[in-house]
Amino acid sequence: xxxxxxxxxxxxxxxxxxxxxxxxxxxxxxxxxxxxxxxxxxxxxxxxxxxxxxxxxxxxxxxxxxxxxxxxxxxxxxxxxxxxxxxxxxxxxxxxxxxxxxxxxxxxxxxxxxxxxxxxxxxxxxxxxxxxxxxxxxxxxxxxxxxxxxxxxxxxxxxxxxxxxxxxxxxxxxxxxxxxxxxxxxxxxxxxxxxxxxxxxxxxxxxxxxxxxxxxxxxxxxxxxxxxxxxxxxxxxxxxxxxxxxxxxxxxxxxxxxxxxxxxxxxxxxxxxxxxxxxxxxxxxxxxxxxxxxxxxxxxxxxxxxxxxxxxxxxxxxxxxxxxxxxxxxxxxxxxxxxxxxxxxxxxxxxxxxxxxxx
Amino acid sequence: xxxxxxxxxxxxxxxxxxxxxxxxxxxxxxxxxxxxxxxxxxxxxxxxxxxxxxxxxxxxxxxxxxxxxxxxxxxxxxxxxxxxxxxxxxxxxxxxxxxxxxxxxxxxxxx
Numbered sequence: 001x002x003x004x005x006x007x008x009x010x011x012x013x014x015x016x017x018x019x020x021x022x023x024x025x026x027x028x029x030x031x032x033x034x035x036x037x038x039x040x041x042x043x044x045x046x047x048x049x050x051x052x053x054x055x056x057x058x059x060x061x062x063x064x065x066x067x068x069x070x071x072x073x074x075x076x077x078x079x080x081x082x083x084x085x086x087x088x089x090x091x092x093x094x095x096x097x098x099x100x101x102x103x104x105x106x107x108x109x110x111x112x113x114x115x116x117x118x119x120x121x122x123x124x125x126x127x128x129x130x131x132x133x134x135x136x137x138x139x140x141x142x143x144x145x146x147x148x149x150x151x152x153x154x155x156x157x158x159x160x161x162x163x164x165x166x167x168x169x170x171x172x173x174x175x176x177x178x179x180x181x182x183x184x185x186x187x188x189x190x191x192x193x194x195x196x197x198x199x200x201x202x203x204x205x206x207x208x209x210x211x212x213x214x215x216x217x218x219x220x221x222x223x224x225x226x227x228x229x230x231x232x233x234x235x236x237x238x239x240x241x242x243x244x245x246x247x248x249x250x251x252x253x254x255x256x257x258x259x260x261x262x263x264x265x266x267x268x269x270x271x272x273x274x275x276x277x278x279x280x281x282x283x284x285x286x287x288x289x290x291x292x293x294x295x296x297x298x299x300x301x302x303x304x305x306x307x308x309x310x311x312x313x314x315x316x317x318x319x320x321x322x323x324x325x326x327x328x329x330x331x332x333x334x335x336x337x338x339x340x341x342x343x344x345x346x347x348x349x350x351x352x353x354x355x356x357x358x359x
Numbered sequence: 360x361x362x363x364x365x366x367x368x369x370x371x372x373x374x375x376x377x378x379x380x381x382x383x384x385x386x387x388x389x390x391x392x393x394x395x396x397x398x399x400x401x402x403x404x405x406x407x408x409x410x411x412x413x414x415x416x417x418x419x420x421x422x423x424x425x426x427x428x429x430x431x432x433x434x435x436x437x438x439x440x441x442x443x444x445x446x447x448x449x450x451x452x453x454x455x456x457x458x459x460x461x462x463x464x465x466x467x468x469x470x
Contacts, residue, residue: 056415059436141390141393150438158443186365
């Protein structure tokens with residue numbers, strides 16, 4: 001047996017702008033074990049729920065993550081609406097789906113770029129982010145913010161999108177689809193890219209299930225599980241079926257995300273055709289009371305919001321389980337046995353969002 | 360097998376205009392409805408203080424005597440809540456952000 005060495009990975013690392021620390025136990029160039037440590041950017045956002053009233057907390061919930069901000073705010077709103085026994089108007093639900101899917105498209109394009117950067121394909125990285133920038137422009141036009149949407153509120157949404165604007169967005173998105181299909185083809189067919197992704201970081205279906213993987217990590221291992229199947233916020237009317245790949249390696253996770261881009265566009269198209277005019281919000285009456293678990297599908301996987309209220313304007317407890325946190329145990333399994341040079345790529349395929357995971 | 364699959368795209372980009380904006384030289388134009396800094400028409404304001412009470416970051420301070428409306432630009436998150444609740448509709452969000460600053464930046468408006 002050759003000598004074992006420990007190589008620290010992070011909290012500052014060129015491929016990963018966010019702080020996660022992994023102690024990689026290596027033998028020659030092979031990783032035997034990865035020991036994680038997190039907790040570098042804990043911000044105490046869950047405790048803040050005792051200081052901010054339940055309506056203002058939407059703004060805090062949105063700031064838990066900088067990429068899936070809208071879906072964080074929306075999941076919090078779903079929990080509050082359930083506790084207040086509010087019925088969200090159908091137009092508001094469709095608008096929420098449209099914004100969720102726009103944020104999924106921009107998050108997946110961001111991920112594609114970061115992955116290209118992780119295996120050293122700078123040009124592909126820039127092409128991915130160029131498309132993402134245009135999606136951010138659409139988001140700014142419709143919500144007023146590029147990253148923090150601020151358009152979701154307890155009981156509905158704060159802004160409307162006109163019918164002409166929706167058609168304009170669809171036209172733009174269809175032209176961007178051609179662009180992302182082109183770069184998607186490079187990710188899936190280029191020999192050098194395949195060399196870096198195929199057969200790397202394998203996670204079997206059995207492992208993904210037992211370790212509780214979520215999102216593209218789970219669907220890339222052949223499990224057809226997506227919280228959008230539960231039909232929250234009007235997804236039940238859109239005929240949703242999850243994207244599944246079976247290989248369980250980095251390549252299949254990449255393929256899941258590329259296919260989800262098309263699926264998101266399809267969902268937006270369905271929303272636009274089904275949408276009818278109507279009110280945007282239901283009036284909030286009284287204070288939340290009781291407990292509720294809200295679940296939603298973020299670009300990275302399933303997020304869970306647990307809220308406990310006691311009939312006052314401040315919640316008693318809020319607990320957020322983010323997808324990155326759930327994906328850490330599968331990541332450690334995928335890392336065991338890989339080559340040292342593949343570590344950044346494998347870490348990136350869970351789409352880590354450490355600010356989310358530590359809140 | 361596919362090598363140099365990006366060459367077509369790279370060649371196309373080589374002969375097209377840059378997609379980035381020449382930011383400091385060409386000013387950034389935000390779309391209508393973008394959430395920038397809060398502006399107030401102070402002559403319409405009745406100093407009711409609703410915006411102060413609803414502000415999630417306590418960026419706004421309203422005093423009735425003397426009549427002063429103050430905003431801490433660094434605390435403001437441009438959430439549009441004050442604009443929504445204002446009974447006289449004297450608040451509005453600009454599409455431009457407030458300019459950069461190096462220290463606390465409080466703007467006061469006197470009636």
